[in-house]
Amino acid sequence: MTAVTTDVAGADTRRAGRWVYVSAVGLLCAWVLVPLYFLLINTLSSPETVNSFPKPFIPEFDLGSLTFFANFAGMLTALKNSILVAGLTMIMSIVIGAPAGYALSRFDFRGKELFRLLILLTRAFPLPLLALPLAVMFIQTGLDDTVFGLALVHTTLAIPFAVLITFALFSGIPLELEEAAWTLGCTRLTAFSKVVLPLILPGITASAIFAFVISWNEVFAAAVLTIENRTLTAFLLQNLDTSPLHLKFAGGFILVMPALIFIFAVRKYLFAMWGIASR
Amino acid sequence: MTLHSRILGAASGAAIACTAFAAQAEVLFWSTQAKPVEEAQAMREQVLADAGDVDYQPNDGGPWLTRLQAELQAGSGTIGVLGALHGDFSAMNPDDLVDLDDLGVMSASGTFNDLAKLGTGSMQYIPWMQASYIMAASKEALQYLPEGADIDALTYDQLIQWAANAHEAAGEPKFGFPAGPKGLKHRFFQGYLYPSFTNGVVRTFASDEAVTAWEKMRELWAHTNPASTNFSFMQEQLLSGDAWIVFDHTSRLAQAFNERPDDFVAFPAPAGPTGRGFMPVLAGVAIPRTAPNMDAARALVEYMLKPETQIATLRATNFFPVVEVALPGDLPPSVKAAGDAVAKMSASADANPGLLPAGLGDKGGDFNRVFVDSFERIVLAGHDIRAVLDDQKGRLAAIMEETGAPCWAPDAPSDGACPVE
Amino acid sequence: MNARLLPYVLILPVTLFLCLFFLYPFLLVSKQAFSTGAGFTLDNFREVTSYWKFPITMRNTLLLAAAVVPIQLALALLMATMVNRMKKGRDLVLYVWTIPLGISDLAAGIIWLAIFEQSGFLSSMMSGLGLVDKPVNLLTFQNPGIVFLAIMLAEIWRATAIMLVILVAGIGLIPKEYYEAAEVFGASHWKRFLRITLPLLRPSLQTALVLRVILAFEIFAVVAALSGTLFPVLMGETYAYQFDLLNSGAAAAMALIILAISIAFTLIILRVLRVPKGATI
Numbered sequence: 001m002t003a004v005t006t007d008v009a010g011a012d013t014r015r016a017g018r019w020v021y022v023s024a025v026g027l028l029c030a031w032v033l034v035p036l037y038f039l040l041i042n043t044l045s046s047p048e049t050v051n052s053f054p055k056p057f058i059p060e061f062d063l064g065s066l067t068f069f070a071n072f073a074g075m076l077t078a079l080k081n082s083i084l085v086a087g088l089t090m091i092m093s094i095v096i097g098a099p100a101g102y103a104l105s106r107f108d109f110r111g112k113e114l115f116r117l118l119i120l121l122t123r124a125f126p127l128p129l130l131a132l133p134l135a136v137m138f139i140q141t142g143l144d145d146t147v148f149g150l151a152l153v154h155t156t157l158a159i160p161f162a163v164l165i166t167f168a169l170f171s172g173i174p175l176e177l178e179e180a181a182w183t184l185g186c187t188r189l190t191a192f193s194k195v196v197l198p199l200i201l202p203g204i205t206a207s208a209i210f211a212f213v214i215s216w217n218e219v220f221a222a223a224v225l226t227i228e229n230r231t232l233t234a235f236l237l238q239n240l241d242t243s244p245l246h247l248k249f250a251g252g253f254i255l256v257m258p259a260l261i262f263i264f265a266v267r268k269y270l271f272a273m274w275g276i277a278s279r
Numbered sequence: 280m281t282l283h284s285r286i287l288g289a290a291s292g293a294a295i296a297c298t299a300f301a302a303q304a305e306v307l308f309w310s311t312q313a314k315p316v317e318e319a320q321a322m323r324e325q326v327l328a329d330a331g332d333v334d335y336q337p338n339d340g341g342p343w344l345t346r347l348q349a350e351l352q353a354g355s356g357t358i359g360v361l362g363a364l365h366g367d368f369s370a371m372n373p374d375d376l377v378d379l380d381d382l383g384v385m386s387a388s389g390t391f392n393d394l395a396k397l398g399t400g401s402m403q404y405i406p407w408m409q410a411s412y413i414m415a416a417s418k419e420a421l422q423y424l425p426e427g428a429d430i431d432a433l434t435y436d437q438l439i440q441w442a443a444n445a446h447e448a449a450g451e452p453k454f455g456f457p458a459g460p461k462g463l464k465h466r467f468f469q470g471y472l473y474p475s476f477t478n479g480v481v482r483t484f485a486s487d488e489a490v491t492a493w494e495k496m497r498e499l500w501a502h503t504n505p506a507s508t509n510f511s512f513m514q515e516q517l518l519s520g521d522a523w524i525v526f527d528h529t530s531r532l533a534q535a536f537n538e539r540p541d542d543f544v545a546f547p548a549p550a551g552p553t554g555r556g557f558m559p560v561l562a563g564v565a566i567p568r569t570a571p572n573m574d575a576a577r578a579l580v581e582y583m584l585k586p587e588t589q590i591a592t593l594r595a596t597n598f599f600p601v602v603e604v605a606l607p608g609d610l611p612p613s614v615k616a617a618g619d620a621v622a623k624m625s626a627s628a629d630a631n632p633g634l635l636p637a638g639l640g641d642k643g644g645d646f647n648r649v650f651v652d653s654f655e656r657i658v659l660a661g662h663d664i665r666a667v668l669d670d671q672k673g674r675l676a677a678i679m680e681e682t683g684a685p686c687w688a689p690d691a692p693s694d695g696a697c698p699v700e
Numbered sequence: 701m702n703a704r705l706l707p708y709v710l711i712l713p714v715t716l717f718l719c720l721f722f723l724y725p726f727l728l729v730s731k732q733a734f735s736t737g738a739g740f741t742l743d744n745f746r747e748v749t750s751y752w753k754f755p756i757t758m759r760n761t762l763l764l765a766a767a768v769v770p771i772q773l774a775l776a777l778l779m780a781t782m783v784n785r786m787k788k789g790r791d792l793v794l795y796v797w798t799i800p801l802g803i804s805d806l807a808a809g810i811i812w813l814a815i816f817e818q819s820g821f822l823s824s825m826m827s828g829l830g831l832v833d834k835p836v837n838l839l840t841f842q843n844p845g846i847v848f849l850a851i852m853l854a855e856i857w858r859a860t861a862i863m864l865v866i867l868v869a870g871i872g873l874i875p876k877e878y879y880e881a882a883e884v885f886g887a888s889h890w891k892r893f894l895r896i897t898l899p900l901l902r903p904s905l906q907t908a909l910v911l912r913v914i915l916a917f918e919i920f921a922v923v924a925a926l927s928g929t930l931f932p933v934l935m936g937e938t939y940a941y942q943f944d945l946l947n948s949g950a951a952a953a954m955a956l957i958i959l960a961i962s963i964a965f966t967l968i969i970l971r972v973l974r975v976p977k978g979a980t981i
Contacts, residue, residue, distance in 0.1 A: 051518040217802075219806075509927070
């Protein structure tokens with residue numbers, strides 16, 4: 001008898017727990033999505049509606065503000081530049097950063113702490129102050145106003161993420177795994193590529209997303225270091241805060257969209273390798 | 280590593296291709312004005328359409344300045360023509376700007392042309408366009424105008440009364456003031472409040488009249504939408520109805536008049552005991568010494584001063600011409616409204632026009648900060664007026680001594696640095 | 701390859717890269733902080749720290765970081781463990797939760813101002829529910845608490861994802877056997893979280909916290925959008941020195957002060973969450 005009642009009670013608490021769990025997930029999703037939904041409403045509203053009160057909670061699908069941006073001369077070139085810079089940043093920050101993350105997690109070497117501090121310093125100093133000496137250097141070396149030059153600066157911003165994230169992930173992978181591979185006749189390199197690399201691919205993807213998003217959203221260096229080859233943020237969106245409300249929202253929407261699409265496109269890689277370590 | 284080097288190779292190849300591409304005979308117009316996306320678009324498509332190969336790039340102050348400094352330091356650059364406010368130019372070293380006397384174009388105003396010399400003997404920039412600060416109101420608010428008040432000849436007391444009436448009627452304060460981070464509040468103190476109450480800006484900074492002026496400011500603030508510390512473009516609050524009576528730059532009110540011309544009125548700034556203080560906004564075009572193609576840059580500066588260009592610029596930016604032009608009849612509502620208000624303001628019997636600060640060099644920002652800090656301490660934090668002014672006075676005096684800037688109107692002229700009395 | 705040299709070979713590219721594109725300009729800028737024209741001086745530091753707003757901006761920045769970061773950490777941990785338990789729809793939920801990662805502080809400021817401003821969505825909602833009959837003004841100087849809360853919410857919304865992604869990737873590396881064993885011994889969810897997840901997640905926690913804290917001291921755009929001039933922060937003052945007052949020496953001094961705070965907190969976090977040597981799973 002008692003066994004049965006506890007069982008029922010257990011099922012009840014489990015059901016209740018499940019309910020709490022599901023609603024918490026739903027709530028957190030709403031927490032993220034609702035503000036974006038508001039942005040969408042304002043983007044798809046006529047200028048009058050954007051200024052009205054109370055605000056509607058269903059978009060009226062007025063495409064006026066978006067059309068304005070669609071007709072903006074040079075949009076596509078700027079979009080292409082943005083993607084190029086972000087892509088280059090992504091590749092460079094990982095190719096340069098991941099080996100350092102591996103070194104930090106696997107080796108004790110002199111100057112390790114200093115090196116880590118250098119990496120962190122990079123993020124702790126505001127770029128707008130560094131932009132002036134960088135721009136002078138770029139003008140003198142001919143890197144000025146190139147997609148590659150801007151990608152170099154954005155890579156500097158992304159590298160701390162790449163190094164630290166890969167460091168954290170390598171640290172989570174037992175050294176024994178690698179050592180086992182060595183005893184089975186693998187060289188350090190093959191052990192790395194056959195055993196470790198598949199494990200940290202999600203982490204690499206995470207750093208790639210960071211790099212892409214950092215580059216995509218960076219305005220200041222882009223505005224200073226590119227002229228002909230302006231990125232979308234520098235070309236169109238750095239002046240959003242001085243623009244009329246309806247265009248401000250539409251511009252914000254355009255700024256947000258590509259990053260969302262990018263994260264959506266790579267989410268598979270981010271989490272496909274999920275739990276491989278536990279197998 | 281091969282992938283890495285291949286990418287580097289490809290990228291540097293692209294870099295070379297790009298620099299070669301940029302060497303075309305194109306003039307880069309590097310501007311801090313006409314930044315809002317619609318204005319930038321209009322500058323490109325309407326104003327500069329016939330100017331040849333011009334690349335118009337409006338920027339925030341930070342990137343604008345950083346890029347310019349970098350080119351000057353590197354000794355070579357891509358910027359052909361600079362477009363900026365008088366204050367931006369006066370913060371620069373005149374040696375970095377090409378003398379423009381021999382161009383043969385200048386504004387119709389001798390005062391503006393003098394300002395453009397930046398204290399040297401020759402024109403460092405050419406006045407390009409002008410604007411001013413005015414008042415605007417929703418027609419809804421007109422019914423609350425105090426008895427006997429003429430909207431075109433308001434006094435500060437009447438304005439405060441009006442704001443109070445509107446406050447009472449609406450149940451919430453409806454005066455709007457651009458005290459946000461990008462708002463131009465400091466110009467209100469320097470060009471409107473101080474001249475109207477003290478007939479000066481620097482000399483009279485800490486005078487007893489100034490104390491009265493700040494008291495009035497506090498009274499006005501009591502009827503001011505408290506979210507004003509977040510307002511930088513009063514057209515937004517006019518349109519949303521968050522503010523009914525506002526003060527701002529003509530071009531920062533334009534959108535309200537263009538979107539709903541029948542709902543708003545523009546009118547002159549109020550008058551105080553020493554007249555109706557007001558102040559112009561002056562933007563200019565200049566050529567940095569590093570401009571890659573001097574001839575093309577000069578041609579562009581000349582082009583900007585042509586009457587047709589000036590009218591096109593007026594339509595695009597709501598900044599008025601600086602040369603003699605016959606204005607056409609079909610101007611946008613914002614231009615008509617602002618133009619009328621400015622005309623009434625200048626023609627009023629008690630007009631007390633002030634000039635732009637001159638001779639402050641790169642201390643223009645510190646000068647503005649003195650006024651903004653006074654506002655934040657007196658009005659927002661509620662500190663004692665006399666104590667704050669006496670404290671800020673020291674900072675102001677230090678700026679004036681360091682720069683040696685002589686007084687400008689409405690302050691009485693000075694020999695040497697303008698004294699803070 | 702020689703195991704003693706290998707780590708140096710591996711960190712060489714980053715080191716060269718950062719020396720060229722960070723350290724070199726950084727040293728040039730820092731030099732300005734210690735000079736006002738002639739010789740070495742601390743005048744710039746004296747100038748910025750004696751400005752009446754300095755203590756306020758310092759307090760605001762620290763207060764905001766102290767209020768926001770712990771909540772973000774807790775939230776990110778919660779979300780990460782929730783995702784970890786999920787069987788269906790994990791990809792989609794995780795995607796939704798990482799969305800704010802792609803949103804710049806500029807855009808986040810625009811979005812949240814649309815919610816909190818006088819005729820914004822929050823006011824509209826309250827009037828729709830009949831709580832108020834006209835737009836209410838929330839972000840004003842009389843309500844510093846609400847302004848602070850608005851900034852907090854916007855920051856939590858915008859920047860929790862950065863920790864989430866790092867933690868999720870880290871949790872994914874914890875072997876399932878540990879949990880299975882713990883379950884056999886009857887450990888509760890909470891115990892498993894406390895005894896397995898937290899300790900094994902230490903490297904990721906460390907990284908997530910350090911990055912988040914450093915970024916928290918650099919906060920500016922969201923604050924400016926929501927508070928206007930009401931809630932001055934260190935970074936805003938730095939920009940004001942550089943671009944409004946054209947005083948790059950003072951701006952560099954401010955930036956170095958921010959840097960010093962960041963380093964101090966980084967060292968504390970690294971110490972508290974030290975990964976024991978040779979710690980492996």
